[in-house]
Amino acid sequence: MASSGLELLLVSLPQLAQGAAQTLSISALGIAFSTLGGVLYGVLATLGKRSVNLVLRVYLELFRAIPVLVWLYLLFFGLPIFFAVSIPSFWCAVLVLSLWGASEVGEVVRGALHSLPRGQREAGLSIGLDGWQLYGHVLLPQALKRMTPPTINIYTRIIKTSSLAVLIGVVDVIKVGQQIIERTYESVLIYGALFLFFFFICYPLSAASRALERRWTHA
Amino acid sequence: MSALIEFKGFNKFFGEHQVLKDIDLQVRSGEVVVILGPSGCGKSTLLRCLNGLEVAHGGSLTLAGKELLSKATDWRQVRQQVGMVFQSYHLFGHMSVMENLLLGPLKVQKRERFEAQAQAEALLARVGLLDKRDAYPRQLSGGQQQRIAIVRSLCMNPQVMLFDEVTAALDPEMVKEVLQVIQGLARDGMTLLIVTHEMAFARAVADRIVFMEAGRILEQSAPESFFTNPQTARAQQFLEKFSFVESLPKTPHKELS
Ligand SMILES: Nc1ncnc2c1ncn2[C@@H]1O[C@H](COP(=O)(O)OP(=O)(O)OP(=O)(O)O)[C@@H](O)[C@H]1O
Ligand SMILES: [Mg+2]
Numbered sequence A: 001m002a003s004s005g006l007e008l009l010l011v012s013l014p015q016l017a018q019g020a021a022q023t024l025s026i027s028a029l030g031i032a033f034s035t036l037g038g039v040l041y042g043v044l045a046t047l048g049k050r051s052v053n054l055v056l057r058v059y060l061e062l063f064r065a066i067p068v069l070v071w072l073y074l075l076f077f078g079l080p081i082f083f084a085v086s087i088p089s090f091w092c093a094v095l096v097l098s099l100w101g102a103s104e105v106g107e108v109v110r111g112a113l114h115s116l117p118r119g120q121r122e123a124g125l126s127i128g129l130d131g132w133q134l135y136g137h138v139l140l141p142q143a144l145k146r147m148t149p150p151t152i153n154i155y156t157r158i159i160k161t162s163s164l165a166v167l168i169g170v171v172d173v174i175k176v177g178q179q180i181i182e183r184t185y186e187s188v189l190i191y192g193a194l195f196l197f198f199f200f201i202c203y204p205l206s207a208a209s210r211a212l213e214r215r216w217t218h219a
Numbered sequence B: 001m002s003a004l005i006e007f008k009g010f011n012k013f014f015g016e017h018q019v020l021k022d023i024d025l026q027v028r029s030g031e032v033v034v035i036l037g038p039s040g041c042g043k044s045t046l047l048r049c050l051n052g053l054e055v056a057h058g059g060s061l062t063l064a065g066k067e068l069l070s071k072a073t074d075w076r077q078v079r080q081q082v083g084m085v086f087q088s089y090h091l092f093g094h095m096s097v098m099e100n101l102l103l104g105p106l107k108v109q110k111r112e113r114f115e116a117q118a119q120a121e122a123l124l125a126r127v128g129l130l131d132k133r134d135a136y137p138r139q140l141s142g143g144q145q146q147r148i149a150i151v152r153s154l155c156m157n158p159q160v161m162l163f164d165e166v167t168a169a170l171d172p173e174m175v176k177e178v179l180q181v182i183q184g185l186a187r188d189g190m191t192l193l194i195v196t197h198e199m200a201f202a203r204a205v206a207d208r209i210v211f212m213e214a215g216r217i218l219e220q221s222a223p224e225s226f227f228t229n230p231q232t233a234r235a236q237q238f239l240e241k242f243s244f245v246e247s248l249p250k251t252p253h254k255e256l257s
Helices: A004-046 A049-067 A068-083 A089-114 A118-126 A133-166 A173-184 A189-216 B041-051 B075-081 B097-108 B115-128 B142-154 B171-186 B200-207 B223-228 B233-247
Strands: B005-014 B017-027 B032-036 B056-062 B082-085 B160-164 B191-195 B208-213 B217-220
Touching: A004 A049, A004 A089, A004 A189, A004 B142, A004 B191, A049 A089, A049 A189, A068 A089, A089 A133, A089 B142, A118 A133, A118 B075, A118 B171, A133 A173, A133 A189, A133 B097, A173 B032, A173 B223, B005 B142, B017 B041, B017 B217, B032 B041, B032 B075, B032 B200, B041 B056, B041 B082, B056 B208, B075 B082, B075 B097, B097 B115, B097 B142, B097 B171, B142 B160, B142 B171, B171 B191, B171 B200, B191 B200, B200 B223, B200 B233, B208 B223, B208 B233
Parallel strands: B032 B191, B032 B208, B082 B160, B160 B191
Antiparallel strands: B005 B017, B005 B056, B208 B217
16 A cells, blocks of 8 residues: 555656646746736835825735635636637736735835835935935835745745636646546545645745744844 | 025925925025024925925025926936935945945946045045944944935035934934034035034034024024024024023933923
8 A cells, every 4th residue: 555655656746746837837927926016016105106006005905805716717717708818727827826916015015115214215315316226225125124024925825825726727736636636546645745745835935934034023 | 696505485385384485595605504493493394395305386496596496307416416414314224334325426426436435435534434334334323323424425526415403313422523524514615504403513613594483584694693692582582492401400400200
């Protein structure tokens, strides 16, 4: 039994690896776009422009109020119906995770920028910095410490949430696992492998987040 | 001689609240003007309008003959000519002293590093802080940070320096080292606009005292005549408060409760 279980795992490995590659690439792209979008959101939200803030607020609330799964269905099944545009399921998952992640990261970035003393902005402006220089050299570097730990936590949520992509037909690591279980009935073994897979990706991230938080809040 | 800075019929509102009313003020090149007045009378706002940190609403404000209250004003250009030093220094905490000093010269003015650095070192030496060039702001005392903040502005080679209560956040023993730096600039003939509550310093450094109350300039006069013979009752009351504070015993016998 043990040896046959191990054998099964070895035989299934290439297939599982393919699924894992899907999970990891959706997550990695989602994380990358969430970060870029989140920084953009945070910067826009601290410009003090009322109309911009209103737009960001609506965007944020839409992603807070509506579950990610509903967004996936909406874009994957809704766009073809209403706009005759269809997105491949992989990219649909990346898009939804990115938009959702960017709203979460964006709020973190906004909060971190907001927590800086107002005088930092004024001192930067007073030596003639333009907006890019002000954010790039003065504000964002100083916000980095405060925003990194919670942002890493959002990354782990993005990785875990990526598994919803199964529901629009992405064959990710979980889907592959289910297919193997359907064939072999080795659910304990496969789910154990999936457990370890997610644990070994997400645990180091959340440990790093906690370590950074400890280091930086007591520095 | 024409003025370097000229406010004419200048107004500033915060919402409905008018904080600067019909300000007329001329500052010649090389002049040291000290602005006095009770809290909330608009001193900071006046300085901040001059480098575009606040947007003004009416009248005219010129710098070297150029109107600043026009849509076409390039404030980044203006700010390089108008240095500003704040009450709480606002050094960039993630940068060393030298990085603080070079940010503007390198990124804004696109100057050569060796040239900008030579100037920064000379100015650091002048304020007695050359040995702190690689320190970070958190490693410095308030007085040291404030002197660095002054140097940061000076590194831009401004025509005018604005000082907004730059010693108000300092422990008493550090006030002098900062005021000496400002006095040195005054001696060099730099144009200075200074807001301060240090009356003895104001009297010593100013070419002219501008007294404000409730958003208006009530009085402009030479320091000696202002301090010995103020023209308005308001200024008189203001000065009396300060002489009362100064006449208090240095070590209070009773706790205030
Ligand atoms: N951002 C702002 N929004 C609304 N009102 C403001 C703002 N900044 C200043 N004011 C108001 O404008 C008036 C002038 O403020 P200002 O800071 O220029 O006074 P000040 O003379 O510098 O006072 P202090 O000696 O206390 O520094 C005050 O009544 C103040 O409450
Ligand atoms: Mg003030």
